[in-house]
Amino acid sequence: MDETLALLARLPEAKILAGGQSLLPMMNLGLAHPGAVVDVNGLPGLETVTEDGGGLRLGALVRHRTLETSPLIRRRCPVLAEAASLIGNIRVRHRGTLGGSLAHADPAAELPLVAVALGATLEIRRLGGSREVSAAEFFRGYLLTDLAPGEMLTGVRIPASPPATGYGLAELVRRAGDFAIVAACAVITTDGAGACRHASLAIGGVGPHPLVMRRAEALLAGGPLTDRRLAEAADAVPGEVAPESDVHATAAYRRAMARVMASRALAQARARAAPGPGRPA
């Protein structure tokens, strides 16, 4: 690890090669001509999945395929497993990594969205130091993260979810496996009696990075999880997003779909947050 970090410090123009599912296409297309590539695939300890309190700690090199199939992840954090299953195709998932997807920071990608919605913490290391940053602060802009030259993402911590927590994930894709046009991830914790203790809602594909829907979250917190309340929260979403038009969809459509996907994600989250002890998100 130290050798790797030393290399990254010495060669700031070097590209990190993890899954290669974003870097290699750019090289094949002539869009990237890295002077050096640092292959981190052999680094020990970066592919582990461990319990961390009631939550999870995932190494940055955990493959999408592992996220999709690991029994521990499916139990502790099923939204992560579901999000991973929607990525690309099976071949991409065998190589692509959690850290790679987060570092690449495509605004329509599933893992950045879920990381933000879950309030994940990212572990970053450089030669001679390390730091942590919240997922929401990690994503800065279109394909832009908080990573500085010489730094490398090494792990992701997912907090424990309280009992009576449910999640929802809804995305609008043209074909299965494509990047989403719009995607929504919701996490709702109830008090066990139908009221909302905490709600988290993030939308992807409507801005340069996943956006947290603070107004919607505020509308839900502390109140009853009625259909009407959920609808009000979803209705608050279009006002909080700033999508752009592109060849795949217009801004108006993305805005409208943000509401629909939010509504579906919230409904799923509510349904999964069954009353009773110890049921994880």
Place this chain on the structure above:
Amino acid sequence: MTRRAPGEHPAPFRIVGRPLPRFDVADKVQGTTLYAADWRLPGMLAGRILRAVYPSARIRRISVEKARALPGVAAVLTADDVPQNALHEDPTGLGLSSFATPVLAADRVRYQGEPLALVAAESEVLAQAALEAIEVEYEPLPGVFDAGAALAPDGPRVHPDRENLLIHWKLRQGDVEGAFRRAAAIVERTYRTQRVDHAALEPEAAVAWVDGDGVVTIRAATQVIEHFREIAEILRLPHNKVRVQAPFLGGGFGGKEDMTVEPYAALLAWKTRRPVRMVWTRQESLLARPKRHPFTMSYKTGATEDGRLVAQEISLLADAGPYPLLSPRVVFAALVVGCGPYRVPNVKIDARAVFTNNVPTSAMRGFGAMQVTFAYESQMDLLADQLGISALEIRSRNFLRKGDRLPTGEALETQAALPHITARAVEALGERSRPSAPSGRVGRGIACNMQPYGRTVWFRDRAQAWIGFEADGALVIRAGVTDLGGGQAASLAQLAAEVLGVSPDRIAVHIGDSALTPLAGGTFATRQLYMSGNAVVKAAGELRAMMIPVAASLLEAAEPDVQFADNHAGVIGAPKRTIALARVVKECGRRGIPTALLSGFQGEHAAPIDLETGQGRTFPDYTFGCHAVEVEVDAETGAVRVLKLAACHDVGRAINPQSVEGQIQGGAVMGAGQALMEEVALEAGINLTTLFAGYLIPTAMDVPDVRPLVVESGEGKGPFSARGIGEPPTGPPPAAVAAAIQDAVGVRLTDLPMTPERVFDAVRARPARPEHEARGKV
């Protein structure tokens, strides 16, 4: 799966009509098939093309010195290095006009991606470096990017010496004005189809070299080996000094019908005297390889109160890009079948193609007839709505029948089993599905089509085939056909096996070599079975006729009692009296009777149509079909999922039912892709769709099981009464899906593709009404 139309006769065939495994599939599953890019020769160079960055520009300067000086670069060529830098075309095939298309752009660029220069280097990496070292100074110019605007008399011209109108075909029959005045119902709409890419999984590729006899040889993924003539012209070589070989293609669909890599690989090989491999990148292919024409189609259709069509007034406009390629012929096919498989007494059609500075457009599976299906079928449904009759009913009242006059004035010579075909397709849908979610709405639709097979009859189409016995009784077929994956080669073996009694596993088929296989014309226009199939049956029949008397004499039987089957000559009714065909071959040799021959099939020929009225003979025949579709529309997002797709076509006779069904399934899915998700988007001539990730073709999760339904009317002009099936299945899906969407959510879309956003917008714009219920029209 295959049922007969009423009145059909069962076929007494041994080999034809059986779902035999194709010999090429066994190789393909083992990965041993060598496609064009798999061919390796010692000393092979990598060839690449430098492509224009602007859609319309003058080339002030192009400088290749730096590129030529790079290590490992064997050649850098520009327009000046091309012996004849022009492809001379007769775009209509009628001698009306001529056109010279540059091989490499010299001083003017007319579309983004137009080839400017060629490099050959020791490796792909070095070739790429050479491309980047070529300096080009452009002066961007105004361009023409809208087909409608291209017709404006005072706008920019794509070519300085001619107007933007490339072709204007006309069809006039009867009196449409009068008919509309008397019509009880009239529907007027404009429909738009999009630019589509063939997206064959194999990118364009060739290896070219100069052989020991100085023959420039190009082993290319091409549908047409006859292009050796054009390459010879470009190189200023005699035609017999250029040879094109076509291995099995990884899909063509019309995208490999015009030349793609061939002239460029040939130029580099000819210049360097070394083998050159040129493989286009997928992104290059998406950028610049000619696409399906986007059509704007304005239809005005009139009918009587009981739904009989009285008039069609149609205006078609196709964006032809800057060079003619096959545009005039695509638009002609659209003209001929523009009214669909229906009787219409009064017709006025104006079909135009215009030059623009958008990406070139040319042949693609369906060839104009595909686009108009969307329009004429949508019109039928809208008329039915207006008149309060069902989609089935309005069609039944107007279906063409054998003997009816087509809008071109010619009589339909073969059976049009449309009622039966349509009934089969509808029946196959079964019970209506329930929605899978509260926001889901299920709807159903049908669409019928007619697609010509065989080339226009003015072209004196011809196909040759050579058939011969080996001494051991095995058979060899040599035919210049190209196999795109549709079983073109295997079907020839199946036909010869039927006539000559040689088992298919003892037949070797050599195809696709302009120096060694008799020319058969290319694989396009759904012509190969009709032309080469007939040629093989003819040759086999002539050979059989020569050998039967010899066999009869050996068997001491009367000639009519002799049959060839299972590699033996035998006596009908006397199973013990047989001899091996090898023996017959030997005896023929002894008597000086040939056991091999070359023969040919001449397609129908007639004079060209009248250019003012469009009246006259056009295509030899047509294939009719009907698809029935069930979709579920997510009313909240506009997303459309195809739940069921039944596709029925009358193929006359299914030579190999399994291959026929495969073509139907694949074509239907291609049509579904164009209905819902495919589009090459251009903006001011700049192609926005250059990643395969962005060009959406259906995956296995985007389409359901496709039910292929084969009708055999026993009437077709191909071998054993077969009709062509390559193109027809691409036509109906867009119209059928549009009808199903209307059934589901009450909106009729007129622009392809019918993306979720377009469906969503249409539903939002729909006047408020009670919760829509499926009307159960199908």
Place this chain on the structure above:
Amino acid sequence: MAGAAPLRVRFVLNGSSVDVWAAPHETLLAVLRDTLGATEVKYGCGEGVCGTCTVLLDGAPINACLLLAVQAAGRAVTTVKGLGAEGHLHPLQRAFVAHEAAQCGFCTPGMLLVAHAFLADHPGPTRDEIRSAIAGNLCRCTGYTRIVDAIEACAGTGKGARGEPASR
């Protein structure tokens, strides 16, 4: 990186050891096709979306166009020629022939490998599960129905079954 010194790469290809030199930037696809002559692995897009370059890396299907050749060091790579024993077709290959699940055949090697890896873990899949498994392998010729038929026909036979002779 273009111009950097070649590296020696040793891996196992279809059960046999191979020892080649590869430039650092060269993909496994390029080395397989151009250095090792394994042209059964195809180039279709270079983006990882079409599936024609599918190989198995230690049994898992991956995009050969998105792996640097040097990353294959010490690993086992399987192409379609590694399916089935010598001279015998794998049951999947036999099923593809019997059901005519290949027309042009360009997607077929990749499709077979993905299907093989899938069936190894899922002995009794539904048709929808099969469709999901092959969703990343594009086909433009068949419309997929016959491919699903062939894979479904093989489900339950498991890997390692001996196939029929490979001759036509």
